[in-house]
Amino acid sequence: MADRSKTIKVDYLARVEGEGALHIDYDDSGVQNVQLKIFEPPRFFEALLRGRDYLEAPDITARICGICPVAYQMSAVHAMENALNLKPGGALRMLRRLLYCGEWIESHMLHISMLHAPDFLGYPNAVAMAKDHPEIVKNALEIKKAGNALVRLIGGREVHPINVRVGGFYKVPEARELTALVAQLEMARGLTEQLVRWSAALPFPSYEWRRDNHYEFVALTHPSEYPMNEGRITSSAGLNISAQDYENHFAEEHVAHSTALHCTLRERGAYLVGPIARYNLNRDKLSPRALQLAEEINFTAPCLNPFQSILVRSLEVLHAFEEALHIIDRYQPPAEPHLKTEPRTASGCAATEAPRGLLYHRYDIDEKGKITTAKIVAPTSQNQKTIEDDLRLMLPSFMHFPEDKLQGLCERAIRNYDPCISCSTHFLQLHLNYGQAQSKQSMVTGKPGQPPAR
Amino acid sequence: MVSNQQPIASSNPTPKLAIWKFTSCDGCQLSLLDCEDELLSLAAQVDIAYFLEASSEVKEGPFDISLVEGSITTPSDEERILEVRRQSRFLISIGACATAGGIQALRNFADVQEFTDVVYAHPEYIATLKESTPISGRVAVDFELQGCPINKHQLLEVISAFLHRRAPQVANHSVCIDCKLRGNVCIWVAHGTPCMGPVTHAGCGAICPSYNRGCYACYGPKENPNTESLCHWWDEKLNVENTLIVENLRNFNPLAPSFKVQSEDRQEDGER
Ligand code: SF4
Numbered sequence: 078m079a080d081r082s083k084t085i086k087v088d089y090l091a092r093v094e095g096e097g098a099l100h101i102d103y104d105d106s107g108v109q110n111v112q113l114k115i116f117e118p119p120r121f122f123e124a125l126l127r128g129r130d131y132l133e134a135p136d137i138t139a140r141i142c143g144i145c146p147v148a149y150q151m152s153a154v155h156a157m158e159n160a161l162n163l164k165p166g167g168a169l170r171m172l173r174r175l176l177y178c179g180e181w182i183e184s185h186m187l188h189i190s191m192l193h194a195p196d197f198l199g200y201p202n203a204v205a206m207a208k209d210h211p212e213i214v215k216n217a218l219e220i221k222k223a224g225n226a227l228v229r230l231i232g233g234r235e236v237h238p239i240n241v242r243v244g245g246f247y248k249v250p251e252a253r254e255l256t257a258l259v260a261q262l263e264m265a266r267g268l269t270e271q272l273v274r275w276s277a278a279l280p281f282p283s284y285e286w287r288r289d290n291h292y293e294f295v296a297l298t299h300p301s302e303y304p305m306n307e308g309r310i311t312s313s314a315g316l317n318i319s320a321q322d323y324e325n326h327f328a329e330e331h332v333a334h335s336t337a338l339h340c341t342l343r344e345r346g347a348y349l350v351g352p353i354a355r356y357n358l359n360r361d362k363l364s365p366r367a368l369q370l371a372e373e374i375n376f377t378a379p380c381l382n383p384f385q386s387i388l389v390r391s392l393e394v395l396h397a398f399e400e401a402l403h404i405i406d407r408y409q410p411p412a413e414p415h416l417k418t419e420p421r422t423a424s425g426c427a428a429t430e431a432p433r434g435l436l437y438h439r440y441d442i443d444e445k446g447k448i449t450t451a452k453i454v455a456p457t458s459q460n461q462k463t464i465e466d467d468l469r470l471m472l473p474s475f476m477h478f479p480e481d482k483l484q485g486l487c488e489r490a491i492r493n494y495d496p497c498i499s500c501s502t503h504f505l506q507l508h509l510n511y512g513q514a515q516s517k518q519s520m521v522t523g524k525p526g527q528p529p530a531r
Numbered sequence: 532m533v534s535n536q537q538p539i540a541s542s543n544p545t546p547k548l549a550i551w552k553f554t555s556c557d558g559c560q561l562s563l564l565d566c567e568d569e570l571l572s573l574a575a576q577v578d579i580a581y582f583l584e585a586s587s588e589v590k591e592g593p594f595d596i597s598l599v600e601g602s603i604t605t606p607s608d609e610e611r612i613l614e615v616r617r618q619s620r621f622l623i624s625i626g627a628c629a630t631a632g633g634i635q636a637l638r639n640f641a642d643v644q645e646f647t648d649v650v651y652a653h654p655e656y657i658a659t660l661k662e663s664t665p666i667s668g669r670v671a672v673d674f675e676l677q678g679c680p681i682n683k684h685q686l687l688e689v690i691s692a693f694l695h696r697r698a699p700q701v702a703n704h705s706v707c708i709d710c711k712l713r714g715n716v717c718i719w720v721a722h723g724t725p726c727m728g729p730v731t732h733a734g735c736g737a738i739c740p741s742y743n744r745g746c747y748a749c750y751g752p753k754e755n756p757n758t759e760s761l762c763h764w765w766d767e768k769l770n771v772e773n774t775l776i777v778e779n780l781r782n783f784n785p786l787a788p789s790f791k792v793q794s795e796d797r798q799e800d801g802e803r
């Protein structure tokens with residue numbers, strides 16, 4: 078028995094953000110154990126935020142993730158405004174949405190073109206793919222560039238924007254600065270339509286293994302908008318709560334094998350956040366062209382195949398371009414770049430839709446505006462348990478595959494989620510399993526592993 | 532530092548480039564992927580042999596150029612950086628984490644066990660070092676590129692300089708110079724807004740003052756900054772609270788010597 082058991086190990090997952098590893102034990106009777114190991118070193122954001130000024134929260138939390146800094150900034154400022162009972166409306170609210178559109182575009186396009194598409198066509202990376210499919214890669218880079226142009230104009234720069242402030246912005250753009258981007262955005266929107274059609278035709282693996290084990294999809298829902306910055310937290314199983322209620326319904330668990338905390342719904346366990354969840358709960362609120370294209374390619378909701386996240390992402394990119402153009406078309410600069418902010422002893426929280434899914438922040442501040450506690454729940458820790466479930470459910474139907482092919486499939490299943498493992502607020506110790514004997518040991522003791530083989 | 536080496540091109544027709552991540556947010560390596568216009572032509576000139584964020588193909592070392600992002604914060608980081616150095620002809624550290632400890636170096640001024648207890652339910656699962664250390668604190672580094680995040684154009688310049696065996700053209704002057712070159716009105720002089728620009732390394736293009744905001748020094752110190760004088764001005768003329776001065780010295784580059792020393796002096800003053 079024992080000698081027939083096999084182990085798949087991917088010591089170093091490529092093309093995901095940050096660091097993680099996968100450990101699966103299986104034998105002829107089935108899958109015994111699945112551990113997605115996230116071993117990003119802890120960076121202790123929640124601890125180091127204490128004592129810092131409330132105005133610094135968007136600058137500091139941006140540094141949690143270089144790929145989706147805007148998501149952290151948006152969640153932080155909304156949580157602070159919740160504490161201070163401020164509601165930036167009108168043009169300020171629209172500008173924030175516009176900034177978030179930019180991040181959705183550039184982050185989704187990074188994932189689609191550089192991390193995910195090569196999987197479907199059998200390339201190790203986008204550069205290799207570009208040799209045979211230059212148009213696809215070049216167009217994807219053009220689209221991404223347009224997203225970055227939006228973030229740069231409103232935020233000051235692509236990575237870790239400097240212009241996001243509690244109450245609004247430090248400076249707001251003039252209308253002509255925004256209209257100067259219209260031609261580029263329209264061109265990129267056209268390329269995105271092609272991208273949607275292209276991704277609809279990709280060969281998606283089957284998802285029969287998920288048929289009897291439905292996901293619980295969790296995403297924000299807003300009465301009139303595709304969700305980004307605000308809305309109620311809803312789920313496909315009927316959850317409907319405000320962000321204030323988040324911690325009453327969701328729990329975090331610290332497991333030994335992963336540096337990311339595992340989140341569960343207290344009532345029901347694992348759940349799924351991210352593009353597929355957003356799409357399934359909000360498809361009818363997609364922009365007209367995105368919705369029309371979804372109909373045209375016969376892509377309905379709910380989408381139950383996790384491998385189709387690439388298609389949902391491209392539809393969301395199209396949505397983001399349409400929304401951005403719509404906002405720019407109506408933009409009138411606000412009278413003041415930000416509302417007046419006066420600190421006071423208070424607590425606040427907020428949830429927004431990061432490209433990878435729901436992101437929750439809560440802060441307590443004192444009368445001088447110094448942060449006394451901070452809590453941040455990133456999308457990846459929320460999806461982690463669902464990723465492990467996917468692998469556990471999926472593997473039995475693919476056991477006849479040769480090992481390398483099986484391993485590739487597991488990596489792809491993880492990459493569907495675009496797990497942003499560098500969201501290290503909650504991510505603890507680093508270890509690489511290297512060699513058979515050591516792996517179990519290091520998992521238990523937290524003993525650090527070795528560098529990758531050279 | 533580059534001059535006594537063989538030209539890379541003659542020893543290896545396509546130089547091998549590796550990108551390594553230590554404790555970081557990935558933002559600096561992302562800056563490379565954000566080079567939408569240059570990425571494919573860069574890939575034609577170098578062999579991107581190791582770049583886990585972007586490729587599942589991993590080639591064997593040694594490498595001609597290693598770009599290292601992030602700081603050293605775990606026992607495993609400690610071992611891995613030695614191996615990276617052994618495998619690399621030139622090692623270039625990129626970003627505030629790699630050059631000055633990064634935001635995670637705030638632990639160096641605190642009790643890391645207390646930090647761990649605050650964040651994790653089971654602190655015993657965690658192996659982390661008491662301090663976050665820049666790469667140069669562990670191994671010899673051939674060039675340091677500052678910034679949180681680094682500027683992608685400066686990164687391309689540095690790579691190109693090493694490929695062509697010349698000194699990288701990365702200015703050491705202050706953000707103020709770039710601010711003037713950009714034609715900004717000084718927000719400190721005009722509005723009394725506290726600004727770290729006079730002591731901060733150029734490279735961002737003076738973004739913050741252009742957005743009506745004081746520089747918070749994410750590029751770290753310029754060459755030979757007079758940080759003490761700057762803090763004195765903030766304190767005496769602008770009436771900035773001591774805690775805010777310390778916060779500005781201790782955010783993304785807390786271990787840069789001129790910031791560290793000054794922040795410690797200020798902290799002590801505050802406590803006296
Ligand atoms: S220096 Fe800043 S941008 Fe670069 S990796 Fe560190 S935190 Fe991220």
Ligand code: SF4
Nearest residue numbers: 707710717718726728
């Ligand atoms: S605004 Fe700041 S960076 Fe610009 S000149 Fe004044 S002090 Fe220097």
Ligand code: SF4
Nearest residue numbers: 735739746747748749
């Ligand atoms: S904080 Fe200073 S160095 Fe950083 S972007 Fe702003 S102006 Fe540039």
